[in-house]
Amino acid sequence: MTVAKLIDTTLCIGCKACEVACQEWNDQEYTLGTFGGTYQTMPDLAHNFWNLIKFNEMERDGGTSWLMSKYQCMHCAEAGCLAACPAPGAIVARPNGTIDFVQDNCIGCGYCITGCPFDVPRLSPTTKKVYKCSLCSDRTAVGLEPACIKTCPTNCLTFGERDELVRIAEARSTELKADGFADAGVYNPQGVGGTNVLYVLKHASEPEQYGLPKDPQIPLSVSLWKGPMKWLGTLMFWGTILGTFVHFVIYGPQDPAKHGHPEKEDEPSERA
């Protein structure tokens, strides 16, 4: 069974209880942020801050509007971080759809930071390893819902079986359309095979307004590196090793006595 998290942005009141629950459950130290003139807690995610409620403030629809979003790992079905990771066992796709970082196996190369189309993983300056939302895999493993879901007071956040949540999300966007939000829809980008963090957006055709990429994909260069380039390298290395060996077996070493120039110079008087 694949599990998922549904974020109905239309119900978010910006209370940031989920941020606190995340910090508490994952035992993260409190880091003083910078005040950027908004209600947003922090300017960005951090290695010890995995869940940021973004107050995307803009003038639209005839007034000031907050397009709330919950900036965190999207737990992609085809995860760019996992595709880019060179360390076996450092990034694990759990059977329930969770993308989990195993810091014991992490080598701190930061390739996942480059591979992630959502710009989520963060390197710790002290441990030199990478961290992000684990979908509370230590809670879901024992049948509990993630800490942020548990604490959300408005039911903006729902946790459950993925297919069921997709149905709920579709129903909610139909409801929003009936209420006059013609552009309402579900954010479940297919470029990464769908995400296990789903959004209901009021303006689904403009996910960028929420800080979400329009068409996230596993980067081409990562696919090249993990695909054709492996074959190219294998071919080149083994081809050269075999080729030189076969060359030696056929032709042997270069031998001045046997392969000398026909128009040999005068024998120099070396042995003076």
Place this chain on the structure above:
Amino acid sequence: MSEPEEIRIPRFDAYERVMHWMAALSFGYATLTGLAIWSPKLYWMGTMLGGGFHIRGTHPWSGVVFAVMIGVMFRRWAAGMGLDADDRVWLTRLHKYATHDHGALPPSGRFNAGQKMLFWSQVATTLALFATGVVLWFPESMPRPLRLASIALHPLAAIGSITSILVHIYMGTAAVPQSMRAMLRGYVVPEWARFHHPKWYRAWRASHRS
């Protein structure tokens, strides 16, 4: 029994030998650790050398050492690495060289055209490896488009570099007897010099006689 009268022509001085072997060691280390990061199937190479977390820290430094050594080699050798008219003909008859038909080859100087191509290919791939390597070294301070390009270009340059070095190792060991001694002890014998590098040999003989 060694010949008491053996004539030794100095081929590589101590400076050149040390720079070559420092480059070789750093290249070997960078290759093993790089291959470990390149493919999970070769990750054991990294495990043997101290583990993934350790080699993530050391691989870039071995690359820096190698790039510096390539720079040192460039200063020492670049002036003599231009292709002359004989070299250009030599390259068109590479198959004659590979099949030991040396009579069909124009004479080479201190380095033959193949060695010169190795030199320039190493200069090119090292520049590419260094530029992309620095980008991959500090992922948090580099723009994502650069990092994305480097993820593909760094291994691509490495494939070119490693392949040419594999040929270089074959040439320096099995294919051309006594070349290893030239790089380890620094000298060659006249017969070897006349056969492999006739123009260089003639220049040595001319200066030696005076």
